[in-house]
Amino acid sequence: MHIDILRGTAVALPQQISDTLAQRITSGLLAPGSRLPSVRTLAASLAVSQMTVSKAYAELEKRGHIVCSQGRGCFVAESAKGQPDGSASWQAGYDDYLPRAQLWRNFDSLKVKYPFHLAAIHHELLPLAEIGRTMSRLVTEQPELMGTYGNFQGDQELREVMRTHLQARGITLPSTELMITSGTQQGIDLVARTFVGPGDTVYMEAPSYTGAIDVFAGRGAEIIPVPTDREGMRLDVLTRLCDRRKPKLIYTIPTFQNPSGVTLSMARRQRLLELARSYGCLIVEDDPFSDLYFRHSPPPPIKSLDRDGHVVYIKSFSKVIAPGCRIACVAGSGDILSRLIAAKSASDLGSPLLTQRAVLPFIARKYDVYAAGLRTALRGRMEQAAQLLKQYAPPGVSWSLPEGGLNLWLKLPPCANIGKLHTLAEAESISFLPGEVCHAGDQESRHIRLCYSQMEEAEMLQGLRRFMELLDSYLRSLQC
Amino acid sequence: MHIDILRGTAVALPQQISDTLAQRITSGLLAPGSRLPSVRTLAASLAVSQMTVSKAYAELEKRGHIVCSQGRGCFVAESAKGQPDGSASWQAGYDDYLPRAQLWRNFDSLKVKYPFHLAAIHHELLPLAEIGRTMSRLVTEQPELMGTYGNFQGDQELREVMRTHLQARGITLPSTELMITSGTQQGIDLVARTFVGPGDTVYMEAPSYTGAIDVFAGRGAEIIPVPTDREGMRLDVLTRLCDRRKPKLIYTIPTFQNPSGVTLSMARRQRLLELARSYGCLIVEDDPFSDLYFRHSPPPPIKSLDRDGHVVYIKSFSKVIAPGCRIACVAGSGDILSRLIAAKSASDLGSPLLTQRAVLPFIARKYDVYAAGLRTALRGRMEQAAQLLKQYAPPGVSWSLPEGGLNLWLKLPPCANIGKLHTLAEAESISFLPGEVCHAGDQESRHIRLCYSQMEEAEMLQGLRRFMELLDSYLRSLQC
Numbered sequence: 001m002h003i004d005i006l007r008g009t010a011v012a013l014p015q016q017i018s019d020t021l022a023q024r025i026t027s028g029l030l031a032p033g034s035r036l037p038s039v040r041t042l043a044a045s046l047a048v049s050q051m052t053v054s055k056a057y058a059e060l061e062k063r064g065h066i067v068c069s070q071g072r073g074c075f076v077a078e079s080a081k082g083q084p085d086g087s088a089s090w091q092a093g094y095d096d097y098l099p100r101a102q103l104w105r106n107f108d109s110l111k112v113k114y115p116f117h118l119a120a121i122h123h124e125l126l127p128l129a130e131i132g133r134t135m136s137r138l139v140t141e142q143p144e145l146m147g148t149y150g151n152f153q154g155d156q157e158l159r160e161v162m163r164t165h166l167q168a169r170g171i172t173l174p175s176t177e178l179m180i181t182s183g184t185q186q187g188i189d190l191v192a193r194t195f196v197g198p199g200d201t202v203y204m205e206a207p208s209y210t211g212a213i214d215v216f217a218g219r220g221a222e223i224i225p226v227p228t229d230r231e232g233m234r235l236d237v238l239t240r241l242c243d244r245r246k247p248k249l250i251y252t253i254p255t256f257q258n259p260s261g262v263t264l265s266m267a268r269r270q271r272l273l274e275l276a277r278s279y280g281c282l283i284v285e286d287d288p289f290s291d292l293y294f295r296h297s298p299p300p301p302i303k304s305l306d307r308d309g310h311v312v313y314i315k316s317f318s319k320v321i322a323p324g325c326r327i328a329c330v331a332g333s334g335d336i337l338s339r340l341i342a343a344k345s346a347s348d349l350g351s352p353l354l355t356q357r358a359v360l361p362f363i364a365r366k367y368d369v370y371a372a373g374l375r376t377a378l379r380g381r382m383e384q385a386a387q388l389l390k391q392y393a394p395p396g397v398s399w400s401l402p403e404g405g406l407n408l409w410l411k412l413p414p415c416a417n418i419g420k421l422h423t424l425a426e427a428e429s430i431s432f433l434p435g436e437v438c439h440a441g442d443q444e445s446r447h448i449r450l451c452y453s454q455m456e457e458a459e460m461l462q463g464l465r466r467f468m469e470l471l472d473s474y475l476r477s478l479q480c
Numbered sequence: 481m482h483i484d485i486l487r488g489t490a491v492a493l494p495q496q497i498s499d500t501l502a503q504r505i506t507s508g509l510l511a512p513g514s515r516l517p518s519v520r521t522l523a524a525s526l527a528v529s530q531m532t533v534s535k536a537y538a539e540l541e542k543r544g545h546i547v548c549s550q551g552r553g554c555f556v557a558e559s560a561k562g563q564p565d566g567s568a569s570w571q572a573g574y575d576d577y578l579p580r581a582q583l584w585r586n587f588d589s590l591k592v593k594y595p596f597h598l599a600a601i602h603h604e605l606l607p608l609a610e611i612g613r614t615m616s617r618l619v620t621e622q623p624e625l626m627g628t629y630g631n632f633q634g635d636q637e638l639r640e641v642m643r644t645h646l647q648a649r650g651i652t653l654p655s656t657e658l659m660i661t662s663g664t665q666q667g668i669d670l671v672a673r674t675f676v677g678p679g680d681t682v683y684m685e686a687p688s689y690t691g692a693i694d695v696f697a698g699r700g701a702e703i704i705p706v707p708t709d710r711e712g713m714r715l716d717v718l719t720r721l722c723d724r725r726k727p728k729l730i731y732t733i734p735t736f737q738n739p740s741g742v743t744l745s746m747a748r749r750q751r752l753l754e755l756a757r758s759y760g761c762l763i764v765e766d767d768p769f770s771d772l773y774f775r776h777s778p779p780p781p782i783k784s785l786d787r788d789g790h791v792v793y794i795k796s797f798s799k800v801i802a803p804g805c806r807i808a809c810v811a812g813s814g815d816i817l818s819r820l821i822a823a824k825s826a827s828d829l830g831s832p833l834l835t836q837r838a839v840l841p842f843i844a845r846k847y848d849v850y851a852a853g854l855r856t857a858l859r860g861r862m863e864q865a866a867q868l869l870k871q872y873a874p875p876g877v878s879w880s881l882p883e884g885g886l887n888l889w890l891k892l893p894p895c896a897n898i899g900k901l902h903t904l905a906e907a908e909s910i911s912f913l914p915g916e917v918c919h920a921g922d923q924e925s926r927h928i929r930l931c932y933s934q935m936e937e938a939e940m941l942q943g944l945r946r947f948m949e950l951l952d953s954y955l956r957s958l959q960c
Contacts (some may be wrong), residue, residue, distance in 0.1 A: 029818045090760045091815040097677045123627030132619030147603030155588035185828050197577045199529040213825040280570045324626035324832045338509045346694040352804045411773030
């Protein structure tokens with residue numbers, strides 16, 4: 001069992017151990033009936049005292065997560081979820097390298113009526129009929145597209161279309177400096193597996209995209225959070241931090257940041273790039289939302305300023321046109337890109353050719369007009385959601401209006417227990433993203449993230465109103 | 481720059497370093513004009529003497545790969561391939577964790593006339609028109625399939641179909657114990673990132689699937705090769721090896737092994753499972769070919785014998801019905817599977833729903849009849865290829881007839897230099913897989929792998945004949 005122990009934090013060691021185990025148990029990663037390692041074994045493997053592990057187990061037993069008996073050891077408590085089988089006896093002790101066991105990861109979005117947790121765009125707003133027609137034509141006229149592996153770097157024609165697309169956004173480079181990945185998540189994963197290893201320092205905004213945190217943590221990186229203000233990542237803080245620990249990589253979502261919504265100012269974009277140059281490190285610029293602005297178009301991407309290949313820029317087309325096609329574009333240069341292409345080959349032998357060709361004509365010819373319409377539609381929804389919040393959000397709940405993107409980032413009063421709220425909401429078939437999963441480590445968070453674009457509009461407004469009512473009655477019950 | 485140094489092998493340290501760098505340069509992972517780290521820096525980072533690095537650089541300069549000048553340092557030699565830019569100055573020194581720099585990985589299969597290196601089935605033999613019709617219907621009738629994320633574990637209906645499919649092959653389990661991945665490569669990658677870390681011991685057949693070697697090596701595993709004989713992996717040897725180093729994981733392709741073609745006997749399947757039970761370790765059973773037998777159906781999968789969840793079974797549907805749909809099925813149980821699902825979410829947020837639904841009706845209703853026809857067709861090709869080899873293969877070249885699968889595994893005489901042969905073949909637009917990439921570490925190999933099913937039949941026979949003629953004239957030129 002792999003448990004990250006953080007020494008020198010405010011959280012006592014027994015609690016760190018019991019919290020991690022409790023999370024694994026409630027998320028189903030440790031099955032009912034599984035035998036936990038003995039106190040002696042776990043203490044040895046974590047290099048802590050047996051007393052520490054005993055305290056952690058006692059706490060878990062008190063909370064009903066495990067059952068211990070003299071001589072037999074401790075077992076995950078049975079629940080209605082399932083019965084133990086032969087596998088339980090050895091699997092719980094089989095070490096893994098999973099970074100965190102997140103409740104929301106096991107969340108099946110199809111089963112929730114109001115899935116506010118997932119940052120996505122409702123399918124009615126997406127150009128799926130159009131892309132479907134292209135796909136239908138392709139499979140009829142060129143069925144062999146489904147029968148061949150593409151090249152690892154991505155379809156040459158699509159890369160050419162992406163080149164033109166990026167050029168219109170200030171990024172000028174040849175299509176040989178582009179790679180197609182299965183969504184942004186894979187792009188981040190490829191960078192991490194190629195360039196980040198145990199002990200390497202990765203800086204990122206706090207809070208940040210939970211999928212990126214997972215990936216870097218999974219590589220054993222030392223993730224150092226950098227606070228943000230209205231202009232985005234605090235470069236003054238980052239500069240001081242880098243003095244102490246040289247950066248291997250800086251991960252940023254500079255535009256309509258996920259989850260906070262803030263945008264990195266132009267001056268800071270330049271300074272960030274200078275910092276990367278001076279340290280000879282990479283910036284991963286994750287850009288899912290820059291086309292989804294509500295009033296002003298955001299500053300140009302950091303990549304547009306990059307002369308020496310310090311920026312790996314990842315632009316998602318997944319969220320914005322067809323999540324099911326899983327297409328993102330990665331821009332990099334020189335050896336950095338060649339090594340990413342090698343990693344892509346080991347990861348999945350290249351993205352499917354069919355989906356690449358299916359989105360190609362749309363991106364080439366209709367994307368810009370579509371994006372303009374989408375911006376209007378999203379702004380309308382966001383404003384309706386904000387209006388409703390203004391009317392129904394309980395006192396003590398605050399937020400700022402986003403300038404783009406898909407999310408609202410709400411701050412709850414200090415007395416609210418977000419885990420408890422999550423359980424209450426789940427019972428009403430409402431989901432949200434707890435802010436704590438947007439932080440590396442076990443930092444507490446008073447925030448939650450709600451996506452206003454994932455449902456049909458009336459449904460979203462209904463769900464949001466219900467959630468605010470639930471939040472109101474929960475906060476009242478606390479009398480805070 | 482990360483270079484794996486193997487101490488205590490027959491290969492001298494300077495040569496290990498120069499070989500790795502040469503491979504990176506010829507494969508394009510180190511671009512022309514890139515500055516190499518200074519002798520002092522590289523020596524320090526590899527913990528070798530400066531003399532060792534100096535020798536390696538001298539060798540590289542002699543071979544024309546780099547150019548060194550007093551005071552300025554060493555640079556990758558310019559070639560026709562490209563010009564250096566600003567990126568070259570720092571990128572070469574930016575550390576990565578790529579396991580190997582493989583020439584063939586950068587191979588663009590679309591540009592080769594006779595791509596014998598790629599184990600695949602020619603699209604004329606695949607049911608692409610059928611799957612295309614389903615896909616066309618789906619995108620017309622349910623375009624929202626392209627607009628939603630599926631669940632991380634894979635589509636419930638497809639898992640139900642897979643359950644029935646596996647049951648007919650001796651594997652009985654509920655669909656909750658199945659997961660859908662983007663091809664076998666991703667399945668192996670998920671197991672590796674979840675359960676294999678630096679220093680963990682992974683046993684596998686030698687030779688084995690190069691994509692699996694890359695993935696385990698990329699996790700920092702200690703890969704220990706196990707020799708094979710006619711009954712597959714030598715369990716007697718494996719048992720002795722496990723005494724010395726406890727296995728974390730055993731990776732095997734028991735049926736029509738890639739690349740050697742051998743099949744693990746039933747008795748050994750049982751013994752392998754017992755071994756895994758006694759060590760509390762996982763077996764990854766990679767099964768791309770068991771439906772592609774020529775005479776007798778092979779022994780049942782190891783997974784069919786598994787009672788306690790020691791086997792993660794990966795069945796590819798990619799190769800056999802539609803590589804472009806990238807569908808494989810992973811069977812596991814208990815905590816092992818839950819942890820793999822968590823890793824899948826961090827890897828790509830789940831496989832696309834559309835491609836899962838597109839293959840579903842075919843697998844449910846037509847797969848078995850199709851597979852019978854495919855076996856006949858493949859056997860016909862294999863026999864024709866074998867006939868041609870018999871007629872044209874030069875003396876000293878040997879092979880055994882495969883009982884199933886897609887590959888021929890040829891052994892060349894000791895005097896042949898396979899790297900040289902590869903270059904000669906490339907000039908004739910013929911590619912093959914050099915045996916050495918099927919070995920972890922830098923083991924020499926006298927084998928090459930040829931796939932007989934990737935091209936249209938007449939084309940394949942023509943290419944094979946040309947290749948044999950080329951091989952013949954090459955061997956004659958050596959006078960060996």
